[in-house]
Each structure stands twice: as C-alpha cells, then as structure tokens.
Amino acid sequence: AQNTPVTVVGLGPMGLALATALTEKGHPTTVWNRTPEKARDLVARGARLAPSVADAVAASPLTLVCLKDYAALYEALGPVGGAAAGRALVNLSSGTPKEAHAAASWAAERDLAYLDGAIMVPPPLVGDPESVFLYSGPREVFDAHRSTLASLGDPRYLGFDPGLAVLHNAALLGLMYATMNGFLHATALVGSAGVPAAEFADLAVNRFLPTVVDATLVEQAPNLDAGHYPGDLGTMEMNLNALEHIALACEEQGVYTGQPRLMRDIAAQAIADGHGGSNYLAVFEVFRKAAA
Template sequence: MTVIGLGQMGAALAGAFLDAGHPTTVFNRTPEKAEPLVARGAVRAATVAEAVAASGLVVVCVLDYPAVRDLLGPVAGALRGRTLVNLTSGSPEQAREEAAWAAGHGAGYLDGAVMTTPPGVGDSESMILYSGGPELLAGHRAALGVLGDPVDLGADAGLASLYDSGLLGLMWSVFGGWLHGTALTGADGVPAKEFTAVSVRWLRTVSWFLSTYADQIDAGEYPGDDATIDVQVATVGHLLHAGEARGIDGRLPRLHLELMKEAVAAGHGGDSYARVIDSFRKARPSEGSGS
C-alpha cells in the first residue's frame, strides 16, 4: 500500500502498515520525514506519481482537501483502477465532491475519519470511520483493519466527516463538563483522579440515557418517565449555586439551563431531556424567513 502525507498521523498510519508486515510505499513533500519509516522498511517514492503507481490502495492524509487535490490532481489519470482512501479532515461537502472527482477518474473512493490521536493508530479498540464505498471497504478490510477497527457508515461519502464533526462536538462537551466538575469538586480538595474515577463510572449510566433518548428522538416522542426537564432545571440551579459559592465559572451550566428553559417556555417542561434537541434544530436562514 501507499501512504501520502507523513505528518504525525500519516506517519502513524504508515507505521501501522509496516508493523503488520505490509509492503508500504510512502511519499511526503519534505522527503526527510520519510527517513524513520524507510529505516523500518518502507519504500520512499520520489514523486506522487511514483507513489500512486506503487500500490492498488492509496491512503492520503494531509492538511486539508485542497492539499489532497494539489497532490493528486496532476496524476489523476494514474488513479484509475485504484482505491483512494482519504483520511484527511474536512467537511461532508468536500468529501462528496472528492468522491465525485475520484469517480470521474475511474478510482474507487473511501472517505475516512481517524477517531484517535496518532499513538492510538494500530489499536483495534480505536475506531476509523469509512464512508463512500461499502464494497471497497469489504475488499480492503484486512489491510485497513491494521490501522484500527473499520466502521462502515455506508455509501454516502460525506458521512464519515459528518460523524467526525458530531463526535468531536460530543468529546468537547464531555471534556467541558468533566473540567467544570473537576474544578467544582477540586475547590473542596477532591483530587482530579478521584473525581475522574467516579466520573468514568457515571458515564456508563449516561450512555444508557443516550440510547434511550435516541429512540425517543427517532420516534419524535419524549415521555418524561425518567426525569422531566422541569426537574432538571431545578437540579442545574443546585449546580450553579455550588459553583458560585466556590468561585467556579458557571457559563457552561448556564448554557444548559438556557436550553432547558427554552423547552419549558415552549410547553415541554414535562418531557424528557431529549426534547432539548429542538433548540439545536433551528430553522436554516432560507427556511421560514420569507426570503
């Protein structure tokens, strides 16, 4: 296989292929970055054309989509009959455009999102999301599986990037809540490690709520049989009070409170927390604006 782009992530991808015993050709605009991989058995291509010609499976991981096109555009004809796996971060729209471009040059295309940092590449517990060609993923699953657990999201090439964005948003929200809670308990002398041990256990219960609420969202029905929004509004008040008493910044819980109060004002105080999704589903500017 071929790996184009040897930043931290690209180098980790190439290293995982080498560790699994796969003949691997690498290319980077700065040739020196290939030296550690060459020392481990990789073949350094002198040009992008040489790199593409070396393998039927071409993995690219560079800064952004324009960089992908800058590299591959001049050698587009050489991609015919090959499978291009693009693990570069971007938007769903860019991924769909790139898939159409690859198809126009006779190449198979998989768009992907690496859901870990470089040290996690090669760990079977790490997810790598793929979309755009289920049959291509099935055909290359053994090879791509050495990078991490391949998760097939279907034929829409934009879904890996879309999931990536959503999952990163979830990660930052969890980080923010954990940091706020760590600051809150730390104000009373609780070590971060002790609070975190309980937090990780609590997240297992939170995951159960997510699964329950997902069914409610898909059905469009929000029974408040576990805890209503009205109850949770009061609970956030306790959190804010505890934070204020300890000098803890309350912007994050106040945001949650604002979203909950929107639902209450709309008459949904007796519904489950999942109803708050309505606050995120704002109409687009072109919808309902009369323009």
C-alpha cells in the same frame, strides 16, 4: 491480504502511524510527504519513499491520504495524473461532509475510486484490531479493500454517501469534547473549595458517570427517533431548576459560568418550545431543530 501493496500520502503523526502499522503487518508500503525527511524511520523499516506523489499513487491499488485538511489534499495530489487512473483513494483527513462530497467528485473526474474515512483513535492505537475506522462511499470500493483496511483496525462501513464518515467523526468528537468539558468543569467547581482533581476523579468517573452515560441511553434511543419524552420520573422544569443551581453555584465559587449557562439556556429553550413536562431527553428537539 497482508502482501497487498499500499501507499500512504501524508506523514504527520497519524500518517506515520498508518504507514508504520502497514509496514509492520507486511504490506509493501510506499510513502510520500511534502517534507520527505519525515519518511526516514519508515524507510529504515522497509517502506519505500516515492520520488513524486504521482509515482506514489500509481505504485499501489490503494492510497491512504492523511493530511491536515482537504485543501492540503488538493495541493498535495494536484500533480497526480492519468498514470494513477483506476486506483483507489481513501481520504482520512479531517473535514466536513460538503468537503467530502467535493473530494468524491474531484476523484471521479480523475478516474480514481474514492472512499472518505475517519480515524477514531490516536496514533498509538493504529494497528490494534479494536481501533475503529469509519468509511463511506461506494460499497464495492470498501469491499475490494476491506482486508487491507483491516490491517489498521476495525473498518466500519457507514453507507454510500461519502459525507457520512466525517459527519460521524464530527458527531463523535463533539460527544468527546462535551464529555471531557463536563468532567473538567465539574473538577474545577469542586476545586474551588480545595478538592484535588485526584480525589474527585474517582467519584466522578468511576462511580457517577457510569450511572449517567450507560446502556439506558441506548434503550432510550428509539424514544428519540419517535419524539417520545414521558416526564413521569422527572420533568424539564425540574432539570431547569437543577441547571439554574449549577450556574449559580459556579458564580458563587468564581469558576467559569459560560458552560453551565449554555446548558441552562438549552433547557429553557426546550421549555419555551413546549417541553416543560417532558423528560430531559426532549432537549434533543432543540438540537434537531437548530440543525435543520
């Protein structure tokens, strides 16, 4: 319910966005930050600045922690004592699955319910009902606080393993950076012949990209699970040939060759592993093996 009290620990750009959205939606909001001056605007909007982090966590059934990393979490929340026992913490700081597991144990030792989370949007989109927030940890903790979490966006529960939220975050951000780099590198390559980014972007993003990253990848996903890569419409050998030409074109044009060479090497590895006649999706086997 929108009158449920919430605490926000951490008032960087993201913590400020969280606390602002909660205040605007009517939640009595308590905040704490190492640098208390950052709470000034929030207090003017009706939030309460707690005198200590222990007071902040004790003030609400749910505390959202949004700090730089897990080290900052331990540093900031170290002074939280028994007065906060029984409260729930949702940690939205960036980290790794191992760090999330350690934080879940840390919270259990202090009798705090714990969810790990990840925010999949930038600060200006916090509070939009479409904005995806990922959570993992005990289902009952998620269910107990779901309606409060819904004030921030679209809360998605991923499972009991507390590492799942940051694992999905790393995977999705990896996808984002690979896609952004693909676009930027392509733009640099045509730019070497004087083509302005403003001209290329329409062709690349509006016309070409939707033919590559689309629902057919979703349709193909069961084949990834099954390890089934029929090469009848195009083989890995054919793709390696294309990748060689991309790397050579970059060399000729004097643009960065590291990114295309890496992609070429991945396809070459797939062929060395016996996937020369498979379709391109068989590079999934290279990625999977390195991850094991």
